[in-house]
Amino acid sequence: MHVDIRVCEADFDLGVEWAAQRERVGGDAGAMAAFVGLVRDRHEGDAVSALTLEHYPGMTEASIDAIVQQCAERWPVQDVVVIHRVGRLEAEAQIVLVLVAGGHRPEVFAACEYLMDYLKTDAVFWKREEAQQSARWVESTASDRERRKGWER
16 A cells, blocks of 8 residues: 655645556556545634644654554555645645545545544644634534544444
C-alpha cells in the first residue's frame, strides 16, 4: 500500500494529487474517492473569518499514520493520500484532502469516510477560530464523536 501523509501550510491542487494517484494505481485499482474539506465561514451561528491550526511536528503525522493503518486493516485500500493544512486559513480555504484508491467502490467510499471521521477526532491538531470580536479554541463536536463511534460497531 502506498501512503502519502503531508502536514503543511501550502495549499494543494486536487487535480494534481488525483492525477498522481491515478498514475500510481494504474489498472490495479477499480475505484478512487476524494474528499476536500473547507474552512466554513460560520460555526454555531457565529461568523468565522479564519481558522488557525497548530500541530506538533512528528506527533501529528504519527497520529494520522495510525489512522491510515487502522483503515488499511479494515479495507484493502491500495493508495491513500492525506494532506492536512496548518497555519492561519481564511474562511473558504481548503483545509484537508483525503484520496483513497482500491479495488472496489464500496470499500473506497467507506475508507475515505472513515479516514475523515477519525481525522476530525483523533488527529493531533489544535484549532482556533477567529471571529470579528473574539477568538476561541475549538474541539471536535458531539456529532463528530458520534460518527467516529459508529465505526466501532
